[in-house]
Amino acid sequence: MTITLSEILVTVLVLAALLTMNALFVATEFSLVKLRFTRFEEDSLEQARKSPMIAGMLDHMGATLKVVRLGVTTCTIGLGFVFVPLTLDLLRSTGVAWGVWEVRSALVVSFSLAVALHFILGELVPRALALQFPARTLRISSWPVRITRVFSGPFLNLLSWGSGLLLRIFRLNSRLDLNLIDVEAQIRSLVSDGDEMPPLAEKMLYNVIDLRKRVAQDILLPRNQIQFLDLEDAAETNIELARKTGHTRFPLCEGDLDRCIGVVHIKDIFRSSVPYDRIDFRKIRREILRFPAHEPLESVLQRFLRQKIHFALVIDEFGGAVGAITLEDILEELVGEIQDEFDREEALIRPLGEGRFAVDGLAPIHDVSDEIGVPIEVEDVSTFGGLITSELGEIPSANDTVILGRLEITILRVDEKRVLHTEVSVLPPDEEGDEDSEDKF
Structure with missing residues (x-):
């Protein structure tokens, strides 16, 4: 059976339509996140909210993202559903008796091409446009999302009911409208890529996210x-x-x-x-x-x-x-550090220049890690002095030098109970004798 030129053109148009719809759904998601979770220009945001459709999407973001996820999933599966038969039809139309391995190789190549097109045109490009021009992008993509929501409403309600039932069976929270991990990553990306947010607000936002990981x-x-x-x-x-x-x-x-x-x-x-x-x-x-x-x-x-x-x-x-x-x-x-007029505390961690730091024994380990730029992953101790004592199995003496990972630690002061003050030098990776080692404690 030979595939005709008109059939090829129709199939290509279907593929282009699916790819375009996928791009619009992705652009909608990132435009909503950009407008919702960053301090966007007030004039542009107010202008965008003049559209009842866009205002409704922003106010009911959870429901909108369900439609978006359904649309992305449908378009992705549809691309494979159309692309693979097209490849097989093109192979048959050549009239050559293709072997099993030739057919499989052709399918792998066509699948790789479909993934590349989907990733570049259906994901990266619309994401970049949405992050740079969120309001303008949302005006374009809101209509397809709205139409999809109308036609897929009953099916989406059925899926929501089924997923809610399954989550309740496994005693999981069925009220989460957003994927918190995705939102966290998106917020971090949006804040770091933009310059709209003041430094203090940016720092506080990162700290709020990181607070969930601290005990x-x-x-x-x-x-x-x-x-x-x-x-x-x-x-x-x-x-x-x-x-x-x-x-x-x-x-x-x-x-x-x-x-x-x-x-x-x-x-x-x-x-x-x-x-x-x-x-x-x-x-x-x-x-x-x-x-x-x-x-x-x-x-x-x-x-x-x-x-x-x-x-x-x-x-x-x-x-x-x-x-x-x-x-x-x-x-x-x-x-950050809060001090009143009665506090006379010195900084627990002070840069000395050239990769050296003065570190108090009471400095929290996670603060030391953030300040010196070397990840420190330990359990059961919370202070830098406690880390040194735990690793050595005893309280060191003044003027001792200790090497822990990439940290060269000089003990400045101790008492009978703990390490009081230290000086820390960060060693380059090659000084550890392992150039391929990871940059961590």
Whole structure:
């Protein structure tokens, strides 16, 4: 059977139509993300929203993206459904008795060509146009999406019902309209590629996304650095401790942190009508929260805000206190270091030039990794000093030099409990003796 020229032209037109529709669906998705998740020019955005169709797509983004995903899936399958038969018909029309391997090779070549066309013309080009001209692109692509939504409505509702039923069977969240991983990647890409967003807002946005990956252990104040009020000490001793440290909240304990019975706020001490030397801290204590070391910071923040509490202990799997965490600690993960007029803290990590850094032993490991540009992947320790002690199995001596991965660490000061100050030099990959090694700790 010989394929005619008119049949070839019709098939090519069908392929072009499917490729065009796929490009429009992809352009719609990225235009919506660009307009929804970035600070786009207000005039252009308002102009775009004058179209009721575009305004509806922006306001009901989840439903629109379902139509888009259905359209992309249909067009992708349709391209293969049309392209492969076209290849076979062209082979038969030559009149040559093709062998099995020749036919398979031709199909592989045609499949590769279809993938290349789909990837370049159906994905990359419309994505670039959508990110550069989102409002203009959406005006063009909104009509095909709207028409598709009208005609595919019943089928899409059936698919939504079926997928919702399947998700409920597996006890998964059926209310998620967006793929959060895709949105996160798109937000990062849109922010880094554009210049519309102020640097502080860009930093905060990245920090909000990264907060989902952090746990309480990452930012806690280690146990041996916590100042607490001890009921076994005299009231005057505890008051003097509060005066010297200048903190506003103190754990109230019976001997040690593992026997913490609450938290005392300095304002409650001042408000007490009882003389300081006779104050009963048990009567003015407040509830104290306890979080597991691997509790996500997002969950900790929600509990703090919901219960209007600023201080909590972090405990291990046996219930022992390993440190403390405050609301301010979490907020600093979002907006950066927060200091008031009473703070006299020096930066925990200071660049010294030429790949050298002064690093305090209390510096969080993830902050050290971000600052020096070398990934550090460890568990069970949260501070840089704790990392050194954990790797060596002991507290090093002053002036010792330690090589950990690509980090040359000079110990400057220690005490009997921990590493206080260090100087870190980042070694080039070839100095590790392995030029092919990855750039990480």
